[in-house]
Amino acid sequence: MSTVELPAGGAAPIGLRRPRPVSSRFLRSELRLIFGRRRNIAGLAVLALVPIIIAVAVKVSAPRPGDGPDFFASITGNGLFVPLAALTVEITLFLPLAIAVIAGDSIAGEANLGTLRYLLTVPVNRTRLLAVKYAAITIFAVAATMLITVVGLVIGVALFHGGSMTLLSGNQIGFGGGLLRVLGATVYLAVQLAALGAIGLFLSSLTEQPIAAMAGLVVMTVVMYILDSIPQLGWLGPWLLTHRFTAFGDLLRSPVAWDTLRQGVICAASYALIFWLASWARFAGKDITS
Amino acid sequence: MSIFNRVPILRWIVPAAATALVIGGGALVANSPADASPPLAPRSAAQLLVDIQQASVTGLSGTVVQSSDLGLPTLPGLGLGGDPGSANLTSLLAGTHTLRLWYAGPHQLRVAVLGSLGESDVIRNGNDLWTWSSKDNTATHRTLSSDEPGSSEKSDSTDRQPGSGVLPAISGMTPQQAADAALAAISPSTKVTTDGSAEVAGRSAYELVLTPKTAGSLVAQVRIAVDATEHIPLRVQVFATGQPTPAIQVAFSAVDFNRPDAAQFAFNPPPGATVTEQDSSKPSAADRAKERKAATSKAAGELGAPKIVGSGWSTVLVMDASSGLGALTGRPGPAKSSDASPSPSPTAQPPGAALGGILTALPKVSGSWGSGHLLRSKLFSAVITDNGKIAVGAVAPDLLYTALSQ
The missing domain is CATH 2.50.20.10 (Lipoprotein localisation LolA/LolB/LppX)
Known part of the structure; x- marks a missing residue:
């Protein structure tokens, strides 16, 4: 784990030549770590399995209209709904869990293995370390959602026909437009998950036990869902990150209802900013003891 | 950066300031319609x-x-x-x-x-x-x-x-x-x-x-x-x-x-x-008016002609529903079977049927006027008495009790 990060600081053999501040080597090694770990690959495989299960299950027994979770009934009409159904199912627990594993491991994992201090003795600025760690979490969020969408699209179009897509408003748009909206929904959810990842990064900087940070983020996600479902706490809803997760459905209206989507992106960006700064405040002044 | 290095606790000012900024900005956006008062020429x-x-x-x-x-x-x-x-x-x-x-x-x-x-x-x-x-x-x-x-x-x-x-x-x-x-x-x-x-x-x-x-x-x-x-x-x-x-x-x-x-x-x-x-001849305006009138008179027949107590905003309607109490308590009554609405939407249900299931869940109240169940909200109250009277109004329960005892 520690050997791959060394090149970041290894580029300063002569006094004046310092590593370029925008060098992507550290980030690339970080990504190699994330996508190279067997447990992460297994997690991604589970994420990719969900759209396959959904598509096959619907193919075997077509649900009646009004039955089943959102978008399930629409799948028989158009394969584009397979990724949407899969994302809807997975955004409640699977995707936050995957982000929790990656984000919780980001700092606490290194601290737990004792590689964090080696990483820091290499001249890696702590702020830069946090920036790279967060960039890697964001890329993982995009990769995880895109994986579900691509697998869902392939199996959906293979098992059901593509063609025109029926929007929530009852209008129909062509396959290209439908594809664009599905991709938009994917990016929107990736942004939401990246904000969740910032919370995870902060929790990870608090502890040296990666499991604690992972569990902490999952608990926070579930608590936000619970708070959002209590009618008496309705005023709190708009401030919760999970409140607008399902707003990606607004992309499937005619015309697109941007209001909630815009609020959702602003909310996610605010969470990301605040928790990244909090992890900076925590991590930059932290004593690295292990 | 130097001050942050010397006193690390000061770093927390940065996320705290960002939080204050975001919450303040969000609250400002949420409340701006109420705060802003653009100048307009006065109008009666x-x-x-x-x-x-x-x-x-x-x-x-x-x-x-x-x-x-x-x-x-x-x-x-x-x-x-x-x-x-x-x-x-x-x-x-x-x-x-x-x-x-x-x-x-x-x-x-x-x-x-x-x-x-x-x-x-x-x-x-x-x-x-x-x-x-x-x-x-x-x-x-x-x-x-x-x-x-x-x-x-x-x-x-x-x-x-x-x-x-x-x-x-x-x-x-x-x-x-x-x-x-x-x-x-x-x-x-x-x-x-x-x-x-x-x-x-x-x-x-x-x-x-x-x-x-x-x-x-x-x-x-x-x-x-x-x-x-x-x-x-x-x-x-x-x-x-x-x-x-x-x-x-x-x-x-x-x-x-x-x-x-x-x-x-x-x-x-x-x-x-x-x-x-849907049949285009059936729901013509005249037919639907007739339908609605029939439904209203049916409901009125069950609930009795409402008695109006008070005036203006504190009007209380008192209805005698003893004959239609079957519908109120959820027992199958004539009102349910003869629902003329083409689409079985919940709004087409007689109000009594919806009330019936929840009547027992309402708090019990009693007084010199008798006893019954009280439905209370911020804008209106309703009392359903045990002897089948209903009093409704945009008033506090006290006024309903007064109306019931009249």
Whole structure:
């Protein structure tokens, strides 16, 4: 784990030549770590399995209209709904869990293995370390959602026909437009998950036990869902990150209802900013003891 | 950076400042319509009322947010607050709901009730009336005859929403309709004033304030924000006594007075959807009026002629429902089997049937007038006595008891 990060600081053999501040080597090694770990690959495989299960299950027994979770009934009409159904199912627990594993491991994992201090003795600025760690979490969020969408699209179009897509408003748009909206929904959810990842990064900087940070983020996600479902706490809803997760459905209206989507992106960006700064405040002044 | 290195605790100022900035900014955005008071030439209440009557809007599109905070008790069977993201047309009773509205003259209207991952639409395009529900993947179609409301009756005020008779569930929910309902209640019992000016959906608006003169009403104020240039109501708020926030609010969150594209009113049921063609001869205006009258007289027969106690805003209706108590307690009564409505929507249910299941869940009250169950909310109260009397009013329970003992 520690050997791959060394090149970041290894580029300063002569006094004046310092590593370029925008060098992507550290980030690339970080990504190699994330996508190279067997447990992460297994997690991604589970994420990719969900759209396959959904598509096959619907193919075997077509649900009646009004039955089943959102978008399930629409799948028989158009394969584009397979990724949407899969994302809807997975955004409640699977995707936050995957982000929790990656984000919780980001700092606490290194601290737990004792590689964090080696990483820091290499001249890696702590702020830069946090920036790279967060960039890697964001890329993982995009990769995880895109994986579900691509697998869902392939199996959906293979098992059901593509063609025109029926929007929530009852209008129909062509396959290209439908594809664009599905991709938009994917990016929107990736942004939401990246904000969740910032919370995870902060929790990870608090502890040296990666499991604690992972569990902490999952608990926070579930608590936000619970708070959002209590009618008496309705005023709190708009401030919760999970409140607008399902707003990606607004992309499937005619015309697109941007209001909630815009609020959702602003909310996610605010969470990301605040928790990244909090992890900076925590991590930059932290004593690295292990 | 040096100060941060010397005193690491100071680093926490940065995320704290970001948090304060975000929360402050968010609160500012959320409350800006109430804070901003753009200068407008003063206008009297009477002038505003005339403006509203003479408003002629050829087209608009916008988003309407409707929120109810009636403080109703959580009761089984009513479905209140059960599914806040529901796009069901009848779920507007509680919580916050968002509607999108397109309007281009009385013959072209589209209302979409947005659910979190669903949508219910009502579309009128010429003589075609469509309803669409994405959750059920169903559409209904009805061809309107020329005597439908919206073609003849509403010709004098073109800004009214057509189809109000067809869909009572949503007609009361647009600002225009809600304002009409409030204005109809204006009587000598009400003080009508104007109060400064407000900003709704980024537009300057006058505020018309209706204050009940009669004491004892739970309604403290009804505020109607009227657009300064287009003269249509942009926001209606109903305040309950002693409550700083409105119990009911219907407001545009965005509005555009350009005529929407005609394509927005075209609806073709998507392939795979279940389409119900409704008989165009049966629901003509005359027939439906007859139907409604029959249903009303049936209900009146069960509930007895209502006795009116008090006047104005503190009016209490006392009905004798002892003969129709079968329906109230949920036992099969004649009212249920003879429901004439073509679509079994919950609004078409007699109110008694809905009440029946929850009656026992209501708190028990008793006094010199007898005993019964009390339904209490911020805006109205209702008492159902054990001997089958019902008293309803926008008043505190005390006034209901007084009315019952008379």
